[in-house]
Amino acid sequence: MAGLAIALVVFTLAGAYGPWEERYLRGLAIAGTAMFVGGVAGVPVMVMLAIVVVVAIGHAGARARRPAAVHHEPARPRARAPLATAIMLLPVAIIFAASLTRPLADFDGRVFWVLKAKAIAHEQSIDGPFFRGETTWDPRNRYPLLMPLNGGAVMTIARDLDDGQIRGMYALTFLALLLVIRRRVNPWLAAVVAWIPQFVIVVEGGATSAYSDIPMAAFAACALFDIVSISGGGTGATACPRGEPESTGEGACPPTGLGAYPLTGLGIWLAALTLTKSEGLIYAAVLLVAAAFMHRRRIVPAAALFAVAAASLIVWRTRVPQTDGEDFLTRLPVLPHNLHRLLPALEGVARHAFDVTKWGFFWIAVAICIVIALRRGQWLSPAILGAMLSVFIAVFMVTAWPIDDLINSSVDRLLMQLTGPAVLILSASARSR
Amino acid sequence: MTPILRAALLLSVVAATLAQLPKAFPQRTRGAIHSSAREIDRSQPPGERLAVISNDDYNGLYFNYYIYPRPTRLYRNLDDYRLDEKHPRTIVYATERARVMPYAAIRAEQMNGFIATPSYAPAGTHFIVPLAASFDGYPPASYTTEGWLKGRANATLTLRPRGLVKTLTINGAASFKDLVYENFGVLESGWVEVASDAPLQASFALVNRGTKSATPIALLRDVPRRPLRIASGEKLWLVNTTADPASATACGAQITLPPYAIESRAATFPCDVTGAYAFGSQKLPDGGTRFTWPDWR
Numbered sequence: 001m002a003g004l005a006i007a008l009v010v011f012t013l014a015g016a017y018g019p020w021e022e023r024y025l026r027g028l029a030i031a032g033t034a035m036f037v038g039g040v041a042g043v044p045v046m047v048m049l050a051i052v053v054v055v056a057i058g059h060a061g062a063r064a065r066r067p068a069a070v071h072h073e074p075a076r077p078r079a080r081a082p083l084a085t086a087i088m089l090l091p092v093a094i095i096f097a098a099s100l101t102r103p104l105a106d107f108d109g110r111v112f113w114v115l116k117a118k119a120i121a122h123e124q125s126i127d128g129p130f131f132r133g134e135t136t137w138d139p140r141n142r143y144p145l146l147m148p149l150n151g152g153a154v155m156t157i158a159r160d161l162d163d164g165q166i167r168g169m170y171a172l173t174f175l176a177l178l179l180v181i182r183r184r185v186n187p188w189l190a191a192v193v194a195w196i197p198q199f200v201i202v203v204e205g206g207a208t209s210a211y212s213d214i215p216m217a218a219f220a221a222c223a224l225f226d227i228v229s230i231s232g233g234g235t236g237a238t239a240c241p242r243g244e245p246e247s248t249g250e251g252a253c254p255p256t257g258l259g260a261y262p263l264t265g266l267g268i269w270l271a272a273l274t275l276t277k278s279e280g281l282i283y284a285a286v287l288l289v290a291a292a293f294m295h296r297r298r299i300v301p302a303a304a305l306f307a308v309a310a311a312s313l314i315v316w317r318t319r320v321p322q323t324d325g326e327d328f329l330t331r332l333p334v335l336p337h338n339l340h341r342l343l344p345a346l347e348g349v350a351r352h353a354f355d356v357t358k359w360g361f362f363w364i365a366v367a368i369c370i371v372i373a374l375r376r377g378q379w380l381s382p383a384i385l386g387a388m389l390s391v392f393i394a395v396f397m398v399t400a401w402p403i404d405d406l407i408n409s410s411v412d413r414l415l416m417q418l419t420g421p422a423v424l425i426l427s428a429s430a431r432s433r
Numbered sequence: 434m435t436p437i438l439r440a441a442l443l444l445s446v447v448a449a450t451l452a453q454l455p456k457a458f459p460q461r462t463r464g465a466i467h468s469s470a471r472e473i474d475r476s477q478p479p480g481e482r483l484a485v486i487s488n489d490d491y492n493g494l495y496f497n498y499y500i501y502p503r504p505t506r507l508y509r510n511l512d513d514y515r516l517d518e519k520h521p522r523t524i525v526y527a528t529e530r531a532r533v534m535p536y537a538a539i540r541a542e543q544m545n546g547f548i549a550t551p552s553y554a555p556a557g558t559h560f561i562v563p564l565a566a567s568f569d570g571y572p573p574a575s576y577t578t579e580g581w582l583k584g585r586a587n588a589t590l591t592l593r594p595r596g597l598v599k600t601l602t603i604n605g606a607a608s609f610k611d612l613v614y615e616n617f618g619v620l621e622s623g624w625v626e627v628a629s630d631a632p633l634q635a636s637f638a639l640v641n642r643g644t645k646s647a648t649p650i651a652l653l654r655d656v657p658r659r660p661l662r663i664a665s666g667e668k669l670w671l672v673n674t675t676a677d678p679a680s681a682t683a684c685g686a687q688i689t690l691p692p693y694a695i696e697s698r699a700a701t702f703p704c705d706v707t708g709a710y711a712f713g714s715q716k717l718p719d720g721g722t723r724f725t726w727p728d729w730r
Contacts, residue, residue, distance in 0.1 A: 087443070091450065103463040111494045115501060122502045136497055137507040161502070188439050195446040201453045208458065357453070360446030365438070426442075 001100065004168025006157045010049070011150070011169075016056040017063050021179035024172060025218050026265075029272030030056070031153065032146035033309055036275050039126035039149070040312045046124060049153050084187035088194040092175050095200065095207045099167040106203050109210030110163070112140045113148055118161045120145070120152030131320045141323040144313060146275040147212045166210065174199065174207035177218040181423050184225045189423045198358045198412050205413035212277050213413040219276060220283055221420025223269035224384060227291045228424065263298050266291060267305030274309040278328075279391055281310060283417070286387040290380060331398040338397045345396035348407035349389070353415055363415065366422045369429035378428050385421035463499070465530035466492055470499035473525060473533055482506060484514060484521040486539060488528045496527040511540055512572035512643070537620045540569070544577070544610050549638035549647035551581040551608075556635035558586075561653040562625040563672055563712060564695070564724075565592065566639060567613035569620075573643025574720060577611040578625075578650070580638075586631035592617045593624050593674075594693040603633070612637070624672055624695050644720025651726045653710060661706045661727035666713025669700035673709050681708035 008024075014031045015023030031052050038048035104110055115138065119130035126145055129135045151166040158165045182190035193199065198206065205211045270288055273280035284306055291299045353363035370382045392414045399406050477483065482504040487493025493507050506521055508514040514524070514536070526534045526542070534542075562578065569575045582588065583606050590599045592613060599616040601607060609615045612625065627635070637650040656674050663669060673679040673690035681688045684704040690696060702713060706727070713725035 087447075094454075098458045102458050102460060103467075105458075105460045107491070110498045115498050118498075118501050135504045136501060137494075137505070139494065188443065192439075192443050192446055195443065195450050197446065197450045197453055200450050201457045203458075356445065357449055360449045361442050362446060365442050 001168070002158050002160075003154050003165030004100070004172070006154050007150075007166070007169035007172055010053065010153065010157065011172075014049075014052050014056045016059045019179070019183060021176040021183065022222065024176045025180065025222055026268060027056070028146070028150050028169075028173065028215065029219060029268050032149045033268070033271045033275055033305075035149040035153065036126065036145055036316070037308060037312045039145075040316050044124045045120060045126065045149060046153065046156055081187035084191045085182065088178055088182065088187070088191040091194045091200045092171075092178065095174060096168075096171050098208045099171040100164075102208070104163045104167065104210055106205070106209035106211065108204065112143060113212060114151060114163045114166065114210050115139075116143070116145060116148035117151030117155060117166060118163075120148055121155035121161055124156070126316065127319050133321050133323065138323055140325045141320055142278075142317050142325070144275045144277060144280065145316075146272060147210075147215055151210070163210065167208075170210055170214070171207060173218055174214050177214060177221060177419070180218065180221060180225070181419075184229070185423050185427045189426055192360075192362065193419055193423065196359055196362055198416060202358065202412070205416065211413060213416045216273065216276050216280060216283075216417040217419045219269045219272040219280075220287070220388070220417055221423075223266055223273065223284075223287045224381070224420045224424065226263070226266045226269065227287065227294065228380060263291065263295060264301040264305065266299070267302030270302055270306040271309035274306060274313060279395075279414075279417075281313065282391045283388050284310075286384060286391070290384055294380075326400060328395050328398060331400065332394070334398050335394060341397040341403055342393070344403055345393045345407070348396065348404065349393065349411055349415075352407070352411045358412055359415070362422070366425055369425045372429045373425055376428075381421045381424040381428065385418055385425065388418055388421070466495045466527065467499045469531040470496050473531055474500050474503055476533070477503070477523065480504065481523065482521040483533075484508060484524045485531075486511060486514060486524060486526055488526070488543070492527040492529065492531070496525060496531045511536065511543070511569065511575075515569060516572055537614060537618075540575070540620070541611060541614055544642070547579055547608070547610060548640040548642060548645050549579045549649070551636035552649060553581065553583055553634040553636045554652060556582075556627070556633050556652055557654055558630065558632055559626075559628050559654070560635065561656075561672075561674060561710075562612070562627065562637050562650060563653050563710065564622070564639060564650055564670065564714075565613050565625040565637075566622040567611050567620045568622055569643075574641055575643040577640050577642060578609075578613060578637055579640050579647070580609045580612040581636045582607045582627075582633050583635070584629070584631055584633040586629040586633055588627055588629035588633065590616050591626045591628075592619075593626060594691065594695065595619070595621070595623060596693070603629075622695070624674075626674075639722055639724075641720045641722070646717070646719055646721030648722045648724060650724070651712075656710050657727075659707075661711050663700075663702060663704045663706065663711055663713040663725055663727055665702045665715070666723075666725045667699065667715045668697050668713065669702075669704055669706075670695065670697045670712050670714060671706065671709045672711070679709050681706060681711075683709070683711065 011027030011031060012020060012023050015027030031049055034052045035045040035048045039045055123130055130138060131141060151169060154166050154169055155161050178190045178194050181193055200206060203209060205213050207214060270284040273284040288303060288306055291302060353359060373382050396403055396407055485493045485496055485505050485507045497505050497507055514520050524534060524536060525531050526539045565578045566576045582603050584603055586603050588601045588603055597617040614620060635652060638647045639650055640647045669683060671681055671683055671690055673694045676692045678692060679690040681690055683706045684700045690709055711727060715723045717723055
């Protein structure tokens with residue numbers, strides 16, 4: 001419980017402003033990014049966290065002192081769908097109960113992610129003896145460290161390396177994702193996502209695990225919602241003038257990020273994506289391209305943040321040895337020779353997406369709504385979803401693993417990361433042109 | 434999306450989740466691997482690095498996770514452990530439950546099934562297995578002596594030259610995947626003297642478990658007095674089966690063998706030997722061994 005409280009307080013404070021769910025996710029993003037970039041520069045991770053929290057508190061204080069007309073705090077959501085919210089919260093309660101009473105049981109969470117969090121808490125560094133391979137075996141040693149850094153910070157504050165300390169952080173991340181969908185897209189779609197078995201039931205990658213796929217889903221969703229809400233987008237989302245209060249429901253107007261630099265907020269999400277999982281670098285690039293297409297030069301602050309995160313990741317990776325795991329980027333040249341794998345890869349993705357025991361009718365509905373959206377000329381969310389999907393189709397095509405093994409072990413988790421574009425597509429299909 | 438379609442979508446995920454919910458989150462404890470890791474951590478000197486060998490792809494990693502921040506070095510198997518010149522001395526064998534175990538015990542626990550097929554020969558009440566080995570060489574070489582005894586007798590096995598003794602009651606049959614370790618608890622090479630109160634049938638083979646090759650070992654019931662001629666081999670083995678030092682002549686060289694000693698040396702073949710029992714051996718490219726037994730009958 002101490003870890004839950006620490007995560008709640010620290011990351012909400014670090015998130016500075018906005019509704020709780022976005023503060024929390026932004027807190028994870030800013031704190032993790034700052035600790036990583038600072039860590040690459042040799043600054044102890046907890047020093048960076050302290051700086052982030054102090055600056056965030058200062059920033060929040062400054063915003064609070066401004067006249068109300070100037071800062072664009074989103075309004076509280078209208079209590080329009082209390083039933084949807086109640087339905088949404090039921091599985092969340094189950095997940096919190098399971099996270100706080102049952103031990104962490106997933107493989108990747110323990111072996112890859114939380115081991116790194118423990119090491120960061122123990123060494124207060126991201127390139128210490130652990131990551132140099134001097135103390136123990138660290139599988140997937142070059143995985144990005146945003147969530148392990150945040151977990152390590154919670155463990156450090158709790159003075160306890162037990163994984164029970166960070167279960168609450170992951171459960172809160174899932175809750176925040178749902179609340180973002182509820183506020184910025186549709187409360188009923190938030191309820192749908194909350195009940196998807198892949199999130200609720202599945203041990204490997206679900207909301208009770210310590211995988212990084214739900215944080216990826218949350219950051220990608222926030223980035224996409226920022227892109228479409230600031231522009232009006234092609235998804236059917238309503239164009240929202242700056243400063244218009246946010247509302248829930250279809251066609252909502254989301255918050256506008258960092259005041260005069262709304263796309264700086266986007267940059268925070270892109271940096272977080274880059275530093276959360278390896279595929280996040282490419283997802284962030286896809287989202288940046290989409291943002292550039294819609295916002296032109298206004299993306300410069302976001303692009304700068306993304307560039308700093310990407311550069312830090314590249315520099316850090318040159319300092320730590322690769323222990324195992326496949327480097328998919330170096331295998332990309334074999335893509336033209338592996339075109340025969342395209343159909344099996346697509347078939348594998350479809351087989352999992354349309355498995356109703358894991359997804360209900362969610363991806364079936366998304367597939368139908370993509371057709372509707374494209375017929376309406378709403379291309380942005382389908383294009384982004386398609387681009388992100390094509391990243392892992394490409395990975396399946398170039399992998400040295402047996403393709404079915406990789407698909408079976410990863411595709412459901414990768415589909416979780418596409419929740420943001422998926423719910424936007426579902427939401428958009430509800431609207432008339 | 435209309436309310437009806439939205440409701441259908443919601444129902445589909447709720448139904449799918451509720452159907453699986455009763456079986457979800459079954460694990461109430463972290464399991465034996467966690468508790469044993471904590472016990473081992475407490476029992477070892479602070480900061481001492483542990484070697485971790487696992488019986489599968491998971492348990493070693495889980496042990497590594499639960500025992501962090503204690504330094505460890507993970508090995509996929511005993512071969513990797515042997516290859517690492519800087520391997521930690523203390524070994525943890527991580528199965529469902531982690532245990533601190535000596536190398537030899539892990540080796541014995543991992544030994545499944547026989548490699549050789551028995552080919553029984555009458556062995557009487559007193560005989561010698563002239564080479565009994567239990568040791569691991571450069572990976573994947575891992576040598577054991579497999580043995581089978583058939584009959585009803587009380588038998589005494591003595592490992593020479595160490596002099597370790599094991600008494601067995603054989604009720605029909607007995608078999609050993611690793612004659613030396615199973616009976617004497619050591620990893621070493623020597624020869625074994627078998628004495629029994631009733632005649633036995635026996636079969637023994639030198640096995641390289643790493644390459645799954647097996648070579649029968651000729652049992653010795655009576656040491657010949659006259660000179661032996663070894664026709665071929667790379668290595669000449671000399672065995673003193675007596676309790677006194679033996680002066681032997683091998684390939685023209687004078688050698689003194691301590692009591693019960695077994696010694697090997699490179700030799701020029703064919704080679705004549707007097708004063709000791711002798712045989713030749715040659716390592717084959719497939720990891721097996723070819724013995725050349727003396728022609729003395």
